[in-house]
Each structure stands twice: as C-alpha cells, then as structure tokens.
Amino acid sequence: MTDELRSAALESKAWPYEEARKLLKRYPDGKPGGAPVLFETGYGPSGLPHIGTFNEVLRTTMVRNAFHTLSDLPTRLIAFSDDMDGLRKVPDNVPNGDMLREHLGKPLTRIPDPFGKFDSFAAHNNAMLRDFLDRYGFDYEFASSTDYYASGRFDDAIRGVLRHWQGVMDVMLPTLRAERRATYSPVLPVSPKSGVVLQVPVEVVDAEAGTIAFQDEGERIVQSALGGLSKLQWKVDWAMRWVALGVDYEMAGKDLIDSVTQSSKIARVLGGRPPEGFNYEMFLDDKGEKISKSKGNGLSIEQWLTYGPEESLAFYIYREPKKAKQLHMGVIPRAVDDYWQFRGNYAGQAVKEKLGNPVHHVHDGKLPDGTLPVTFGLLLNLVGVMGEGATREQVWAYLANYVADATPAAYPELDRLIGHALAYHRDHIAPTLKRRAPAGVEVAALERLDAELAALPEEASAEDIQNIVYEIGKSRFGEEGGFAELRDWFKALYETLLGSSQGPRMGSFIRLYGVANTRALIAEALAAA
Known part of the structure; x- marks a missing residue:
C-alpha cells in the first residue's frame, strides 16, 4: 500500500471510498478488542437468486476492498441467508408448485426441494447463491439463519428482545395499520402442530428463561422461543442480527429504507449500534418493473455469463448504484464495450483518476494484461x-x-x-434480423459505394473506408431526393446490409468483414431493390 494510493483514496469521490470512509469515522482507533470490522449481506432464499441478489455481495465487497486501501484493520464478510423465513407464496419460476403450496408458511429449510436435488428448498437456493459467489472468488463466510437459531447462537439476543419487548413494540406499532397492530408480535413461534411460522399475538412468560405463550389452533401453547422454536419478525430479526453479530456495514435496496430506519431504532433499544450503509436503487426489467425473485423477471447470472464475461457484469453493477437501471439482455453488449473502453484508459491515468475508474473496483486495482483489438x-x-x-x-x-x-x-x-x-x-x-430492400437514393448511394470499394487499394485502412462511406452520404445530403439527414445514410446501410436499425462504424466493419464480402452484401441488397 503506497502513501500516494492511500492519500488519493482518502479524497476519492468514487462511491466505495465514500462508503469506506464512514467506517473510518466509526472506528477512528479501531474496533474494540481488535475485532474485525464486520460487513454483512442478506439473502432471502424464497426464490432463485438473481443478479439483484448477487449485486449486493459484489458492491459490499467493493466497499470492503476500498476500506482495505484506507485502513489496515482486519475485516470479515458474512453472506447471511434468511432461510428460517416462512414461504409466503409459490415462486412462478420453479417446478412442482402444487407441492410447494402444501408447505406455505413453513420455514424454507423445512420445505422439500422442488428440484429434487437438496434436502430443502432453502438448501437448493443457498447452494446456487454460494456457487455464484464462489465462481467470482469472493472472500465471504456463508451463514444460515436456521443454523444460527437452531444452534442457540441467537438465544441471548432473543432474550434481549423479550426483555425489551415494550421498547420494540413502541418502535413498531406506530408504523402498522390498526388491524396489523392487533396481532403484531416481534417473535414468531413455530407451530408445534403444523410446523408453520405463526403470525399471532405472543405473551412473554419469562424473558430470562426465553418462554412465550400463544394460541395455536385454539389451544394455548407455552414453549421456548429459543433454539429454533421461533424466529423474529423481519425488522426485529434484522436489528437483533446486527447487535448479536456486531455488524458494522450493510447496504440495502431503496425498497428497504423504512426497514433500515425501524431496524436501526430497534438495534438501539437492544443496546447496540446500527451499521453504516446506504440504500441503492433497484434494478428494473425491460418493462421498467422492479425485478423480483419470485416473478423471475430478472436476468440470472448464468444468462449474463452466457452472453458476456464476468467482468462486464461486475462493471455494470458497479456504476451509479443510486440510479435505477434496467437489467435485461439488451444491456449486455454496451456493458462489455464500456468495460473495455475504461480498461483501455486505465494504464495512462494518474492515481486519482484510476481510483475513479470503474475497472479499478472491478479488479480491486489488479487489472489483467491484454487488449481488445475489436469491439x-x-x-x-x-x-x-x-x-x-x-x-x-x-x-x-x-x-x-x-x-x-x-x-x-x-x-x-x-x-x-x-x-x-x-x-x-x-x-x-x-x-x-431482417434486411430490407434499398429504395430511392439508397440504391444510387449503394452503387457508388460498391464502385468505390472496387477501386480501393488492398492496404486501405478502416479509416480510409470510413471516409469514403461518409463522403458518399455527405454528397447526397440535403440535395433534392437525397438523404434528409446524414444519419439516414448510415441507417440505410445497417438496415439493407446488416438487417438491423443500428450498427458499427462501417469502415471498421468493412475492413473486418472484407471488401469482397461487403461488395457481395451490396450486390444482394441491390438485387432486391
């Protein structure tokens, strides 16, 4: 770590450094006891993981890497799966929906895997998430909510919720509608009869012993809230986790702004300190609708990696996290080319500019060698x-x-x-793709292009060819019966030769495809006129 790099990072306006500086301010003298600064990401495995899920781990890792540039303090990253949650609805994009419907309300780890590969639906989705994260080589620790609850690791924190019951209720009740207030409980017992995570009023019997009472199918049940026999309501659960684990940083989507606010208040009620973080904007599908795990209307990571390299995905996720962006097949080509453009600029930049270059964060400052001669x-x-x-x-x-x-x-x-x-x-x-026949001035322009290409010397460059294409369009621009706009000439080339409404610099394309092959395309187009 050079002094120049650290000094530049302390001033950098790149968002990972802005986020990392919050942690420097949180612990100017290091975390008490020398404990690692803890980063956390959350995942709800009620549906298949998508890029929106993956994005949170990637962005959090970028902040963690930025923190390492600013500080020598140790860190950890936990990827926490909320797999104790009850399944509320059947996802649209998984098989055996009727089977899943029979298990609605049960913890995700107690529902059979509809794919028939794992012990539970949660285990299947957790495995997919870990596979995604491992493929990228993330340094993380996976944590299962079910494991933490069942093993007793959250028992002391649950007792804390029972002790501060009224304080938690004072935070939550004003945020709820009247009918919800009547049944709200910070603790959700797991029914001993049905195995469903119950949303019923709960009475604290003994906070220190961890016992609660509730109605289940008309019978008053007294049982422990510890050891996985209950889980906490979402916002309380989040706050409890922050306090129990000592989480220092966690980002969340814009749709969770209210949850962050309430969970932060509850964390303080429990005697803890909420983590640093920020709210990122949501990814949208090609219709402008929010991507949902249960709808399956987003891109899967496998889909992106079929059509573009890993670094293009990381590049797309890095940019403008507080701006809503569409996430569909159509964004991949531009992301690939933009990535390579920024990567090509990196070597010649000063340290300050490098820290603001997205590829610095994609590769944590360790860019691979290599150039790309074509887009x-x-x-x-x-x-x-x-x-x-x-x-x-x-x-x-x-x-x-x-x-x-x-x-x-x-x-x-x-x-x-x-x-x-x-x-x-x-x-x-x-x-x-559908090529159309040229018409009107397009025919004459294509005939001239063919003649010009026929006369080209063999060593003609892409720029030489581009100039010829440009001059043909320019000579026909604005004349009677000519092109109304110069771009109409290029659009005509794309539509008649390539079958698309947009395309590349024609000089580069013709040089790549070959003059003879391009003349053959022109001949086909003219024959259709």
Missing part, C-alpha cells in the same frame, strides 16, 4: 452477416483481415468474447 459490438455485427452457421474458427479467419497475429493464443479474451458473440447472436439477434 464486442463489431463482433456481433460480423457474426450477424456470417449467419447462424458461423463458427469460432470462421470468425478468427475474418479477424485476420483486421488484426495482426489474430489467434486465440495472442488474444485469449477476444476468443472468449467470440464465444459470447456467437451465443448472443444465436439467441437474441438472429430471430430479429
């Missing part, structure tokens, strides 16, 4: 004109027109991107 967008356009039967080997053959030493060994990351481009085209572009 992902250009690869997609190339694959688009090659057709559905295009292979990785054929793409490399075309790249030889454009890139010196065009081999997978020389450009391993480009080789990965070719695989992503082939998959993305197959699944998301090919079904939408």
Whole structure:
C-alpha cells in the first residue's frame, strides 16, 4: 500500500471510498478488542437468486476492498441467508408448485426441494447463491439463519428482545395499520402442530428463561422461543442480527429504507449500534418493473455469463448504484464495450483518476494484461452477416483481415468474447434480423459505394473506408431526393446490409468483414431493390 494510493483514496469521490470512509469515522482507533470490522449481506432464499441478489455481495465487497486501501484493520464478510423465513407464496419460476403450496408458511429449510436435488428448498437456493459467489472468488463466510437459531447462537439476543419487548413494540406499532397492530408480535413461534411460522399475538412468560405463550389452533401453547422454536419478525430479526453479530456495514435496496430506519431504532433499544450503509436503487426489467425473485423477471447470472464475461457484469453493477437501471439482455453488449473502453484508459491515468475508474473496483486495482483489438459490438455485427452457421474458427479467419497475429493464443479474451458473440447472436439477434430492400437514393448511394470499394487499394485502412462511406452520404445530403439527414445514410446501410436499425462504424466493419464480402452484401441488397 503506497502513501500516494492511500492519500488519493482518502479524497476519492468514487462511491466505495465514500462508503469506506464512514467506517473510518466509526472506528477512528479501531474496533474494540481488535475485532474485525464486520460487513454483512442478506439473502432471502424464497426464490432463485438473481443478479439483484448477487449485486449486493459484489458492491459490499467493493466497499470492503476500498476500506482495505484506507485502513489496515482486519475485516470479515458474512453472506447471511434468511432461510428460517416462512414461504409466503409459490415462486412462478420453479417446478412442482402444487407441492410447494402444501408447505406455505413453513420455514424454507423445512420445505422439500422442488428440484429434487437438496434436502430443502432453502438448501437448493443457498447452494446456487454460494456457487455464484464462489465462481467470482469472493472472500465471504456463508451463514444460515436456521443454523444460527437452531444452534442457540441467537438465544441471548432473543432474550434481549423479550426483555425489551415494550421498547420494540413502541418502535413498531406506530408504523402498522390498526388491524396489523392487533396481532403484531416481534417473535414468531413455530407451530408445534403444523410446523408453520405463526403470525399471532405472543405473551412473554419469562424473558430470562426465553418462554412465550400463544394460541395455536385454539389451544394455548407455552414453549421456548429459543433454539429454533421461533424466529423474529423481519425488522426485529434484522436489528437483533446486527447487535448479536456486531455488524458494522450493510447496504440495502431503496425498497428497504423504512426497514433500515425501524431496524436501526430497534438495534438501539437492544443496546447496540446500527451499521453504516446506504440504500441503492433497484434494478428494473425491460418493462421498467422492479425485478423480483419470485416473478423471475430478472436476468440470472448464468444468462449474463452466457452472453458476456464476468467482468462486464461486475462493471455494470458497479456504476451509479443510486440510479435505477434496467437489467435485461439488451444491456449486455454496451456493458462489455464500456468495460473495455475504461480498461483501455486505465494504464495512462494518474492515481486519482484510476481510483475513479470503474475497472479499478472491478479488479480491486489488479487489472489483467491484454487488449481488445475489436469491439464486442463489431463482433456481433460480423457474426450477424456470417449467419447462424458461423463458427469460432470462421470468425478468427475474418479477424485476420483486421488484426495482426489474430489467434486465440495472442488474444485469449477476444476468443472468449467470440464465444459470447456467437451465443448472443444465436439467441437474441438472429430471430430479429431482417434486411430490407434499398429504395430511392439508397440504391444510387449503394452503387457508388460498391464502385468505390472496387477501386480501393488492398492496404486501405478502416479509416480510409470510413471516409469514403461518409463522403458518399455527405454528397447526397440535403440535395433534392437525397438523404434528409446524414444519419439516414448510415441507417440505410445497417438496415439493407446488416438487417438491423443500428450498427458499427462501417469502415471498421468493412475492413473486418472484407471488401469482397461487403461488395457481395451490396450486390444482394441491390438485387432486391
């Protein structure tokens, strides 16, 4: 750690450093007893994990890494699964819904796995989450709510809730509607009869012994609230966890602003200190609706990693966490190209600018070697004109027109991107491509482009070709019967040659695809006119 880097980080406006500085202020002399500064993320395994779930761990890790730049204090990161929660509704995107419906209300760890692979539904979803996190190499400790409750690790904290029952109720009751107030309890007993997590009024019988009383199917039950025989209501549970574990940092979505407020008050009632953190904006689907685990309307991590590399996902998640962003297939190509643009800029930047560059946080300041000689967008356009039967080997053959030493060994990351481009085209572009016939001035402009390409010397560069394309459009711009806007010429090229309404710099594309191949495309288009 250089003094220059630490000094720059102390002043950096990049959001991970702004968040990490909150922890410096929290513990100017270190955490008491030399304990590690504890970061926590939460996951509710009532549905399959999606990128919104994964995003919280990634962003928290970025703050943790930023804190390591600012401080030499030790840290831990716990990924906590709320798998003791009762299942409230059947997710739309899992099999065996009728079976799950029979177990509504039971803790997620006591519901059979609808996929038939694990001991419970929670175990299945927890395994998926851990697989995602392990794939990225996160340094984290997984924690299960069920394990913590059942093992007694939360027993003392639960006794604390029973001791401060009225104080907790004083925080919560004013936030509830009248009918909810009548039945609200900070403690949710697990029914000894049905196994369901009950939402019924509860009486504290003996706070020190941890015993409670409640009605279950018309019978008054007195049982322990400890050892996994109950769980706490959500906002109380969150506060209890912060206090019991000594959590110092936890971020949450904007939809949980009220929960953070109430849980923070409850943490103080219990004698603890709420963690630092901030509320990030939500990811939206392509219709602008909030992504939901139970709806399954978001991208899965597997889907993104089919069509784009891991670092492009991390790059997309890093940027503007307090701004709502859409998360669907259409954002992947731009994320890939933006990532590489920022990565290309990194080496030439001063330390201050490097700390504000998203790729610094994607790679924790340890960027891999390698450059990308063509954009992902250009690869997609190339694959688009090659057709559905295009292979990785054929793409490399075309790249030889454009890139010196065009081999997978020389450009391993480009080789990965070719695989992503082939998959993305197959699944998301090919079904939408439709070339139209040129009309009017477009015909004459294409004929001139063909003639210009025929006269090109073999060593013509992408820039030379781009200038020719531009001059053709410019010469037809504004004349009677010509292009109303210069961009209409480029749009015509995309629609008649590539079958898309948008596309690459044509000079780069023609140099990559080859002049002869491009002339063949023009001939096909003119034949359809």
